[in-house]
């Protein structure tokens with residue numbers, strides 16, 4: 001059997017099983033091998049009390065010494081308790097909503113309980129433990145796979161084992177690198193991640209695979225960089241005389257930083273080498289106008305431009321801004337999103353196919369689907385939190401000549417930007433437009449959240465508007481986190497009852513969201529309670545205050561992005577962070593937010609706090625295509641992998657050229673970062 005064979009050829013996979021695997025995105029043997037466990041149960045037998053780690057599942061043989069009554073908790077759950085002893089220590093077993101479970105236990109009998117045991121004072125607690133027959137536990141580390149439908153981790157393990165019986169995996173890193181970094185072979189790494197033999201070897205296999213991903217990531221970046229450098233087929237645009245007029249007609253004067261970045265872009269536009277530039281600017285620093293000027297010049301040269309935004313709201317907003325800024329000029333501008341009617345889409349696509357100049361604003365997805373540009377001169381992509389090389393390559397590969405401008409508001413620590421964006425030239429807008437007042441940020445513990453809302457009330461009375469952000473849409477059963485719905489009920493009938501309060505969240509249709517934002521912009525809504533869907537780019541200058549509930553749940557970069565929705569006009573703005581502060585790190589994170597409104601400072605501090613087990617704003621697995629590695633946590637591996645990729649690429653060895661070729665192919669073909677030759 002071969003790695004690219006369909007899963008149906010794997011022993012033990014029938015048509016029904018195949019369908020289930022397909023639903024998990026597993027189509028061939030390779031997909032299956034790269035379907036890594038999301039977690040593991042570490043099953044240890046009879047440990048000493050002192051060495052219990054509450055994050056690991058263990059088996060303790062406990063004797064029943066008391067069966068408690070089942071009763072309802074404050075949150076309306078049924079709680080049943082049984083008291084055990086283990087080596088003379090009291091163990092409290094708790095089961096929620098399973099009153100029948102108590103019937104399984106008899107007084108004074110012993111049972112093998114499997115679960116996560118937690119020490120609380122001088123006793124131990126375990127929630128929903130299972131009774132196990134020790135003989136059935138064959139492994140100490142049991143993989144838990146991300147599952148859909150009625151698939152089980154056991155069934156996946158079984159067929160992975162069958163694949164290993166039939167194939168072997170070739171090594172694809174040079175022996176020199178393996179030795180230098182003490183990495184295990186690729187085959188061992190993949191075997192270990194599915195069937196760990198010990199914690200140490202599991203860690204070693206994860207390290208190897210992380211190295212692999214980051215090495216491939218670096219190779220791809222460096223190959224792209226090289227490709228750009230040697231691509232002389234770009235369009236050398238002239239600088240239009242009308243640019244001066246455009247600058248005169250702008251509703252404001254560009255900041256020094258904006259002017260500098262515009263100059264850098266125009267110099268690129270004049271060159272024969274296609275532009276590949278990243279504009280990094282803090283929230284509200286005015287990146288859009290810079291892109292508009294760049295696209296205007298391309299238009300005046302008779303070419304098309306496309307501006308891609310991550311959400312419909314943002315695409316709409318950009319479209320309006322482009323139309324407004326370019327209204328004194330005769331420029332053809334189109335909006336293309338998922339909500340555009342089929343008839344309109346057809347008309348716009350037909351128009352774009354011609355070689356007439358036009359500026360198209362839209363969402364990434366729609367524009368990348370099946371739109372063919374007749375005369376593309378520039379692609380602007382609002383990358384937000386994406387670091388996907390894949391995505392960048394897709395834009396360039398559709399048209400090798402077009403200039404590419406990537407905009408991001410994610411302040412990335414400089415050390416990291418060097419690696420993540422090494423294929424791009426970087427421009428930074430490090431200045432806010434004049435007249436902006438510093439956003440006053442305060443944090444409140446849960447107990448004093450009313451104080452925050454009193455302040456919101458007074459802002460609203462002054463004619464301003466407010467955002468309230470929370471992590472959930474609907475109420476959660478534990479009532480630990482605030483939801484849009486519960487806050488709406490609480491606030492619209494309570495302290496904010498005199499104001500027009502509305503809600504917004506990701507489950508609404510794009511059209512509904514647009515409509516809400518438009519009404520908020522038109523001041524028909526005073527308070528918008530929302531999930532983080534408002535995080536990206538929404539621009540309502542009259543909104544001067546924001547409350548972020550459960551702030552401890554958000555990464556610093558995300559809090560900074562959210563806060564950037566206020567302070568966009570002439571009014572003094574406020575951000576109130578309500579947090580459940582249980583650790584020093586959470587407190588420190590809140591302090592960082594109150595100390596500074598500089599995205600770069602915040603991201604550096606976030607970077608320093610890494611490894612604390614708290615959430616970060618940069619967890620990018622999905623967007624970057626990385627399965628295991630994390631750019632922030634694994635920065636040291638990234639550095640090493642980047643260095644080795646550079647050394648390899650500059651060497652002349654035949655095998656390296658072959659590797660590069662296969663990587664280059666995979667740039668277009670495969671979204672998997674682990675590449676098998």
Ligand SMILES: Nc1ncnc2c1ncn2[C@@H]1O[C@H](COP(=O)(O)OP(=O)(O)OP(=O)(O)O)[C@@H](O)[C@H]1O
Nearest residue numbers: 252253254255283284285286287288289409433537
């Ligand atoms: N030089 C300037 N002087 C005054 N206002 C400006 C200037 N440049 C931009 N603006 C205004 O500032 C606001 C924010 O600009 P813009 O939306 O481009 O920011 P951004 O950098 O894209 O921020 P975000 O990443 O948060 O979306 C807009 O209302 C814009 O018209």
